[in-house]
Each structure stands twice: as C-alpha cells, then as structure tokens.
Amino acid sequence: MPKSYIVDDDYNDSRLDKWFKNKIIDLPHSLFEKILRQNKIKVNKKKTKSSYRLQAGDLIEIYNISKLKPVDKKEKIKYLPKKKEIGTYDDYVIEDNENFIVINKPTGIPVQSGTKSFKNIIDILKNSKYFENSKPFIVHRLDKETSGVLIIAKNRKYAQLFTSLFRIRKIHKTYLAIVYGKVDKSIKVMKDDLIYYENNKKIFQKALSNLRIIKSNNSYSYLELNPITGRKHQLRKQLLKIGYPIIGDDKYFLNDRKILKVKNLMLHAYKIKFMINNIQYNFKAKYNNLFEAFLKKNI
Secondary structure (H helix, E strand, O other): OOEEEEOOHHHOOOEHHHHHHHHOOOOOHHHHHHHHHOOOEEEOOEEOOOOOEOOOOOEEEEOOOOOOOOOOOOOOOOOOOOHHHHHHHHHHEEEEOOOEEEEEEOOOOOOOOEOOEOOOHHHHHOOOHHHOOOOOEEOOOOOOOOEEEEEEEOOHHHHHHHHHHHHOOOOEEEEEEEEEOOOOOOOOEEEEEEEEEEOOEEEEEEEEEEEEEEEEOOOEEEEEEEEOOOOOOHHHHHHHHOOOOEOOOOOOOOOOOOOOOOOOOOEEEEEEEEEEOOEEEEEEOOOOHHHHHHHHHHO
16 A cells, blocks of 8 residues: 655645655655656656646655665755854845845855855855744855845745746846957847756756846946846856856856956846735845946956
C-alpha cells in the first residue's frame, strides 16, 4: 500500500521535487527521477514529472521507498554578523512590511552563502529586527558584484507568490549599466541563445532584453536595460556578445580591450515594479558613489 499525502497551502505552486525533498527525503536528483520513471510516485493517481507544480489539495502517493537513504550533506557554517554590521543595513532598506522587505543591495556581497563566499545578505538580515518573527525567503537573485533592488519574502506564501510572478514575467526590472564603447543606436533589443552547462551537458536558453542608450561618447555608453527573461548573468553575457562589455566585469570581457581597474561592476538594479491584489508597487534604488563618480567623470 502506498503512503498518501495531501498538499497543504504552504506548498501550493511548488515543484514536486522540492516538496519531496522537504517533506519526505532529500535524494540525489537523478535518483528521484529514477523512482518517478518507476512509477513509485503518483500525483492524483497519475504519473508525473519532477517539475510539476503542485496545487493545494493534490493527492500524492508514494510506493516502497523505505530502503532509500538521504543525501549525506555537510552542515553549512552560517555567517554570524556583528551588531554594528547588522545596523548598517538600516540604510539600505527601501520597504519593510509584514510580507516582504526591499533593500538596495550593496555591491561585493552575495545574496546567500556559496562555495566561494561566506558573508552574505540572508545571514545578515535573518539576525536583524526585520526578521524577528519570521525568516527570509529568497525569491530572486542579484550577482555578488551587482547592486540594487532586491526583494526578500518573509513567509512562504509571499515567497511562492513572488516566484510565480517572476515565472510568468509579471515583475518588471530596470537596470542601469556603463559599458565600453559607443553602443550602436540601432540596437534596441538583445535576443540570444545563451549557453550554460549542467553535468557537462551543453544547454541553450532563450534570452531577451530591451536596451536604451541614455548617454554615450566614443569611449563609454550609459544604458537602461530591461531583461524580459531571467537567465543567469543574462545582461553581462548579452552585452559582451554585442561587443559592449560592462565596465568592471572581470568574467565577461573582450581580450583586445584595455580593462579598467575599477572597484565594482558598473551594473545596478535600478527599478522593480509589480502588482499584488490590485495594488501597484514601484521601488527604486539609487546607485552607489563609485557608479556615480565614474558616470560624472567619463560620460
């Protein structure tokens, strides 16, 4: 007999594989896919995919997985910020309410800890007054070196809501960037197949962004960018592909161009707008002093 579970509201619109990992057992993804193929997991009496989006009330039946062992993971060491550091984030807060917080993320710090980074936004904020009675949920990311508007949810309901809005492209983002070269005025849209690798397999992803030149000279251009899709390093890759890499980018640059030694990436998430329950939200984040100084001096 299978074990039966009813999906609760907390996991409405969550992927099946995420629900299984959190509620049942954390398995390697390849093994999870295998037991799906073996028909050991059914949703509403039907075979399904790991990417299936669950709905509250769905019936999940799981057959004979008692012998499976969870992934042996090393415990992550969390970053413990000092009170003074936590206090500095008051200056970055743009919006704070019971469901989410919006900050102007500083450059040089990742959203969450990783293999190459320890200090991170999430561990700092979870120790702050803004999350005294809740915990932070990541709903989107900015690169470590990118500054600007960042939304962090305070509960699972709003985390899922924001994730859905991002997926159906109902959250609109505007970036500002300073790039090498005088961008061709005819370029208004960047449309690409971007490449990334997963388990040594080459995967292509469609990427679409709108571009507007705010100001330019023979050396540099100041741009407004609107990414329609949300691929990893999308704007950085696309601008490199058209021959205008972002200043301060030491990952996506042209070898034949003299690289300026600047202290941060000249890419800033300037605005974000979305609608929830017929209320329109618009948030702006001022770029930092280094960005402003370069802009005034060079363009």
